[in-house]
Amino acid sequence: MEHNLYQNKKVFGKKIVPLIAGILFLTFTCLPRAQAQQGTEWISYNPADGPGNGKRVVLVSGDEEYRSEEALPVLGEILAKQHGFDTTVLFAIDPETGHVDPEHQTNIPGLEQLRDADLMVIFTRFRELPDEQMKYIHEYLQAGKPVVGMRTATHAFNYERNPDSPYAKYDFGSEEKGWEGGFGRQILGETWIDHHGVHGKEGTRGLIDGIKEREEHPVLQGVRDIWGPTDVYGVRELQGDPDVLVWGQSTSGMNPEAEVNLDKSIMPVAWTKEYTSEAGNRGRVFATTMGAAEDLESEDLRRLLVNACYWALQMEDDISEKSDVSMDGPYKPTMFGFGDHQKGLTPADFK
Structure with missing residues (x-):
């Protein structure tokens, strides 16, 4: 019996040792590769305890002008640390240098993470992603997930570059039937029109819609004072039966104390709506023409965005009376403008 037991142990050892070795090999090869990408191609924030536990938010940056690469890490960190969401921020990356380069319009690594995302926050401008990346945004929208x-x-x-792409219909100027105005108009409610305010000279004073406030719209919970240095965007015709929550009044100057310019009409700057995908699935949408990195110095604009994430996820019952939007340490965003982004940085530098 002892001899047989000894032989059995030898046989077991011959089988289990290679198995353990294989597991260790996968652990120490695949996992480090994923960890290496996290920090060099994107950043993630581990969730603290909070209502958002169990929900994953992917934030997609990539614009040449308004410093989305600075704004979205701030929002991602707030959602994770103050509200318990598992958040990942993606960036426009120059594949030759590995640096964050918002002027590189054709590469945002990590979009495959949208497959298990519960919410996509998108802040991009004039991107033309390769089909193998764009397909993940398309699949996300076909599933009717919130935006x-x-x-x-x-x-x-x-x-x-590739007008024959199956995703060319997402173009902001698309004329394809059913996709007029592209992603902006068909999903968010409006495409690019113009600068209603004077760009670089006027800011935006947010005016809370009184009717929606009286109706106690959850996205407006605790939101009163919104101002940002970016100007009011023009809107021609919002699509998809939207509810305008905040209107934008131009200010005669780029500081919070500047008087509003009453010679200019107001425009919608934040609204909610729904979209229906080609697959027939419906998803909630919150859109705002504010949100530059400098705009996020406004506490109530940050609160509006956090509340909007809850609402988009159908978690409006979890919105507190005054959502915590505090930031760790000082926040000194780069002023908006072309060619003025921070250069030579990797995603890890924005965390």
């Missing part, structure tokens, strides 16, 4: 769009997301895509 939060910020500032230039109204003109998130621009197909000039």
Whole structure:
């Protein structure tokens, strides 16, 4: 018996040792590869305890002007640390240098993570992603999942290099039947129109819609004072039966104390709606033409965005009376403008 037991142990050892070795090999090869991408191609924030536990938010940056690469890490961190969401921020990456380069319009690594995302927050401008990346955004929308769009997301895509792409219909100027105005108009509610305010000279004072406030719309919970240095975008005709929550009044100057310019009409700057995918699935949408990195210095604009994420996820009952939008440490965003982004940085530098 002892001899047989000894032989059995030898046989067991011959079988289990290679198995363990294989597991260790996968652990120490595949996992480090994923960890290596996290930090060099995207960043993630581990969730603290909070209502968002169990929900994953993927935030997609990539615009040349308004510093989405700075704004979305701030929002991602707040959602994770103050509200318990598992968040990942994606960036426009120059594949030759590995640096974050919002002027590189054809590469946003990590979009495959949308497959298990519960919410996409998008802040891109004139992107033309390769089909193998764009398909993940398309699949996400076909599933009818919720979307939060910020500032230039109204003109998130621009197909000039490959107009024959199956995703060219997402172009901000699309004329394809059923996709007029592309992603902006068909999903968010409006595409790029113009600058209603004077760009670089006027800011935006947010005016809370009184009717929606009286109806106690959950996205407006605790939101009163919104101002940002970016100007009011023009809107021609919102699509999809939207509810306008905040209107934008131009200010005669780029500081919070500047008087409003009463010579200019107001425009919608934040609204909610729904979209229906080609597959017949419906999803909630919150869109705002505000949201530049500097705009996020406004506490109540950050609160509006956080509340919007809850609402988009159909978690409006979890919105507190005054959502915590505090930030760790000082926040000094780069002023908006072309060519002025921080250069030579990797995603890890934005965390």
